[in-house]
Amino acid sequence: MANKIPAPGRNGYDKLPSISLPAGSEMWTGITAWAEIDRMAALRAGIEPPLVIIDCYPGVDLSALTGEITANLPDYDVVDMEQSAALPIAGIDAMIARNLTDDRVFGLMSHATIDEFFNPERIADLGRQLMLRQAPTVVIGWGAAQVRTSDAVVVLADMPRWEIQRRLRAGAPNWRCTNFDEDILRKYKRGFFVEWRVADRHKRTIFDQIDFLLDTTSTTTVNVVTGDAFRGAMKLATQGPFRVVPFFDPGVWGGQWMKDRLELDPTQENYAWGFDCVPEENSLLLQANDGKRMEIPAIDLVLAQPRELLGEKTFARFGAEFPIRFDFLDTMGGGELSLQVHPLTDYIQDTFGMNYTQDESYYILDCDDDAVVYLGVKTGVDPHQMVAALHEATDGQHPFPAEEYINTFPVKKHDHFLIPAGTVHCSGANSMVLEISATPFIFTFKLWDWGRVGTDGIPRPINIEHGERNIQWDRNTEWVSDNLVGQVEVLSEVADLREERTGLHELEFIEVRRHWFATEARHDTRGTVNVLNLVEGDEVEIVSPSGVFSPFVVHYAETVIVPAAVGPYVVRRGPHATSAKFATVKASVRGTSFGDEDSASASV
Numbered sequence: 386m387a388n389k390i391p392a393p394g395r396n397g398y399d400k401l402p403s404i405s406l407p408a409g410s411e412m413w414t415g416i417t418a419w420a421e422i423d424r425m426a427a428l429r430a431g432i433e434p435p436l437v438i439i440d441c442y443p444g445v446d447l448s449a450l451t452g453e454i455t456a457n458l459p460d461y462d463v464v465d466m467e468q469s470a471a472l473p474i475a476g477i478d479a480m481i482a483r484n485l486t487d488d489r490v491f492g493l494m495s496h497a498t499i500d501e502f503f504n505p506e507r508i509a510d511l512g513r514q515l516m517l518r519q520a521p522t523v524v525i526g527w528g529a530a531q532v533r534t535s536d537a538v539v540v541l542a543d544m545p546r547w548e549i550q551r552r553l554r555a556g557a558p559n560w561r562c563t564n565f566d567e568d569i570l571r572k573y574k575r576g577f578f579v580e581w582r583v584a585d586r587h588k589r590t591i592f593d594q595i596d597f598l599l600d601t602t603s604t605t606t607v608n609v610v611t612g613d614a615f616r617g618a619m620k621l622a623t624q625g626p627f628r629v630v631p632f633f634d635p636g637v638w639g640g641q642w643m644k645d646r647l648e649l650d651p652t653q654e655n656y657a658w659g660f661d662c663v664p665e666e667n668s669l670l671l672q673a674n675d676g677k678r679m680e681i682p683a684i685d686l687v688l689a690q691p692r693e694l695l696g697e698k699t700f701a702r703f704g705a706e707f708p709i710r711f712d713f714l715d716t717m718g719g720g721e722l723s724l725q726v727h728p729l730t731d732y733i734q735d736t737f738g739m740n741y742t743q744d745e746s747y748y749i750l751d752c753d754d755d756a757v758v759y760l761g762v763k764t765g766v767d768p769h770q771m772v773a774a775l776h777e778a779t780d781g782q783h784p785f786p787a788e789e790y791i792n793t794f795p796v797k798k799h800d801h802f803l804i805p806a807g808t809v810h811c812s813g814a815n816s817m818v819l820e821i822s823a824t825p826f827i828f829t830f831k832l833w834d835w836g837r838v839g840t841d842g843i844p845r846p847i848n849i850e851h852g853e854r855n856i857q858w859d860r861n862t863e864w865v866s867d868n869l870v871g872q873v874e875v876l877s878e879v880a881d882l883r884e885e886r887t888g889l890h891e892l893e894f895i896e897v898r899r900h901w902f903a904t905e906a907r908h909d910t911r912g913t914v915n916v917l918n919l920v921e922g923d924e925v926e927i928v929s930p931s932g933v934f935s936p937f938v939v940h941y942a943e944t945v946i947v948p949a950a951v952g953p954y955v956v957r958r959g960p961h962a963t964s965a966k967f968a969t970v971k972a973s974v975r976g977t978s979f980g981d982e983d984s985a986s987a988s989v
C-alpha cells in the first residue's frame with residue numbers, strides 16, 4: 386500500500402486519501418525501520434541486551450515477520466509469545482464455542498479479555514527468562530505486551546480488518562487455527578464475534594505505552610512510526626475533516642457504476658459494495674512530510690480519540706464505536722440484493738449480544754429508468770402464507786413471487802428510502818445506492834436470494850426463521866408510503882441555499898440533512914460527529930472559518946468525516962469546480978449535539 390497512489394476516479398474520487406503525521410515525524414521502511422527499533426531498544430536497555438516486544442494483531446503473518454527480524458536483526462533471539470504461553474487451541478475452541486455457535490454467519494459477541502487466551506504461569510515464566518536474557522531478544526505474537534518489562538521497547542504490529550479478510554479469503558487461518566480452507570463466512574464470524582473484539586479491547590490498553598507502530602499490510606516490508614507520532618496523528622485527525630481509505634468488493638448482484646465512475650479495476654466482473662465509512666473495517670493512511678505513507682486500522686482513531694471524534698454525547702451513548710456507516714450498493718447492470726430484513730434492537734441484543742441494530746436507509750445516487758426498491762409487505766398479506774412461500778422457494782419448489790407480497794417503489798436520483806429494522810426490503814437492479822445506516826452490517830436475515838448461488842458457487846445462507854421473528858407485518862403499503870418514502874421536509878431556504886431533512890425514520894437514531902447550494906453552506910458540528918457525502922456537483926471544499934484546519938477538498942461521491950471537535954465549518958464550491966449547484970447529505974446521531982436538541986446537525 387505504501388507510496389502506491391492509484392489515479393483518482395473519473396470524477397476525481399480519491400481512492401487513497403491520507404491523514405498527516407505531526408510535522409517532523411519520521412517514517413521508516415524495511416531495514417531502516419528495524420535499525421531504528423534496534424537503536425531505541427539498545428538505548429532503553431542500557432548495559433543489558435536489548436529487548437523488543439512486538440504485540441501482533443491476530444492476522445499478522447508471524448512467520449513472515451520472524452523472517453524479516455532474522456534478516457534485519459540477525460543478533461536477536463526470537464521468542465514466539467504464542468508458542469510459549471497461549472492456551473492450546475482445543476481449550477480456546479471450547480471456551481469460545483458459545484460465541485461461535487453452529488450458524489454459518491451469526492455468533493454471539495464476546496466480552497472476553499486477552500488474558501483468558503493465555504496461561505498466566507507461562508507468561509510469568511517468560512517474564513523471568515527475559516530478565517535473565519543473555520542476548521538481544523524479540524518477543525513476537527498477539528498479547529506479547531502482557532510480558533512487558535520496564536527496559537523493553539514495545540511495538541504494536543497492527544493490521545486493518547479489511548486486509549485480514551483478504552488474507553482469510555486467500556487461505557490464511559484464524560488465530561492459531563488450521564482452518565485454511567474453511568468457509569470464509571465461518572472464518573469471518575470467528576474474527577467478528579471473538580478475535581477482533583478481544584484484540585481491539587487489548588490494543589486500546591497499550592496505545593499509550595507503545596514506542597512504535599508497525600504497519601504489516603505489505604507482504605514485502607514493514608513501515609514504522611514512533612508511538613508519539615502515532616498518538617500525535619490521532620489527535621491531529623480530530624482537528625479537521627478526513628476520509629478513511631475506501632474498499633470495494635464484488636458480489637452476486639454487483640454492478641458497473643463504481644467500476645466506471647470511480648475507475649476501479651476494469652478486469653473485475655462487477656463491484657457490489659464500496660465501503661467509504663466503516664471505520665471498524667477501513668484503514669487510514671498516515672502520511673509523513675516526505676510523502677511516505679503507511680496504513681493503520683481506522684478503528685485505532687475511534688479507540689484512541691473517541692471523545693474528540695464522536696463527541697461527548699455520542700461517546701456516552703455508544704462508547705468507543707463509530708455508529709454511522711456510509712457504503713455503496715451498486716446494482717447498475719447487476720441484480721437485486723437478497724430480499725431481507727434486519728433484527729429489531731430487542732432481538733439483536735438478546736440473540737447476538739449487539740448493543741444496537743442495523744437500521745438502514747438507501748439514498749439513490751443514480752439509477753436507470755426501470756429501477757425499483759422493494760420495501761415493506763403489501764397490505765393484506767397473510768404472514769403464514771408468505772413465510773410458507775419463502776420456505777417453498779428456498780426448498781426449490783418454485784421461485785418466491787416477490788411482487789405479490791412486497792411493495793415496489795420506482796426510484797429516481799436523490800430519493801431517500803428509510804428502512805428501520807424489521808422492514809422487509811432490498812434494492813432492485815439498476816440502482817446506485819449510498820447506504821446511510823447504523824454501523825452493524827452483517828445482521829442481515831436473507832429471506833429469498835432469487836434462486837441464485839453466491840460467488841463461491843454455493844447458495845448464500847437463508848435465514849427465514851430469524852426473519853420471521855423480526856418482520857413487522859404492519860409495515861404495509863400505506864404505512865411504508867406514509868413513513869418511509871419521500872419524507873423530505875424543507876427546513877429553510879435563503880438565497881441559493883436550501884436545507885432539507887431527508888430522514889431517517891423516527892425509529893432510527895440517525896438524522897440526515899441535505900444542503901443544496903451554489904456558493905456555500907455553513908455548518909457546525911455542535912459537539913457531535915458529522916458524516917457527509919457530496920451527492921451532487923463535482924467538487925467542494927470544507928474550510929475552517931477560524932483557519933483551524935487547511936481547506937479539505939471533497940469530490941463527487943466521496944464520504945468525509947467531520948469530527949465532533951471541529952465545531953464550525955463551511956462547505957463551499959471547490960477551487961476547480963465546474964458544476965453550477967452542489968448537494969451534500971450529512972448524517973449525525975440525533976440528540977447528541979449541544980445547544981439545539983431538535984436539530985442535531987443543523988446549519989448555522
Ligand SMILES: O=P(O)(O)OC[C@H]1O[C@](O)(CO)[C@@H](O)[C@@H]1O
Pocket residue numbers: 636638712714721722723724725820826827829831
Ligand atoms: O445480503 P445481500 O444481498 O448481499 O445484501 C446486501 C448487504 O449489504 C448491506 O446492505 C450492508 O452490508 C447489508 O445490509 C446487506 O446484507
